[in-house]
Amino acid sequence: MTAAAMQQVLKWYAKRKIRELCPSRIADQLLGDQGAIHQLWSIGIVSGASPLRLRHALGGLNPVLTREDVSDVRALFVADPFLLRVGDLWHMFFEVYNFDADRGEIAWATSKNGFAWSYQEVVLGESLHLFYPYVLSGTADII
Numbered sequence: 001m002t003a004a005a006m007q008q009v010l011k012w013y014a015k016r017k018i019r020e021l022c023p024s025r026i027a028d029q030l031l032g033d034q035g036a037i038h039q040l041w042s043i044g045i046v047s048g049a050s051p052l053r054l055r056h057a058l059g060g061l062n063p064v065l066t067r068e069d070v071s072d073v074r075a076l077f078v079a080d081p082f083l084l085r086v087g088d089l090w091h092m093f094f095e096v097y098n099f100d101a102d103r104g105e106i107a108w109a110t111s112k113n114g115f116a117w118s119y120q121e122v123v124l125g126e127s128l129h130l131f132y133p134y135v136l137s138g139t140a141d142i143i
Helices: 003-021 024-031
Strands: 075-086 089-098 103-111 118-124
Touching (some): 003 024
Antiparallel strands (some): 075 089, 089 103, 103 118
């Protein structure tokens, strides 16, 4: 790792720790207001009889996935989930913003009940920013 890259990594961790430990007023004075890219986006689950009657599930804990769940890249946020059920297993494909790549990649999580999710891994990364995954199923394979 180059000295410049190491400096960027240390800067990222220092800013994250300042935001975590300091009151927001002080952190904003030290680091400036957080822009849209710094928002801690996460993924939550809601359910209902129709799209017009969605509610947070009783007893359900939201968010169900955050950047802290991502274990294979340093994530700034997670967003844009797409759900697909195959047999008795739910699959969630979503954007994870990879700090080191400085772009969105597509990651995958699984759940047996649709509310408790297990992060798996980043499944698609390209030289451009990826977001809003759409996944199709053909026969028994997810494509």
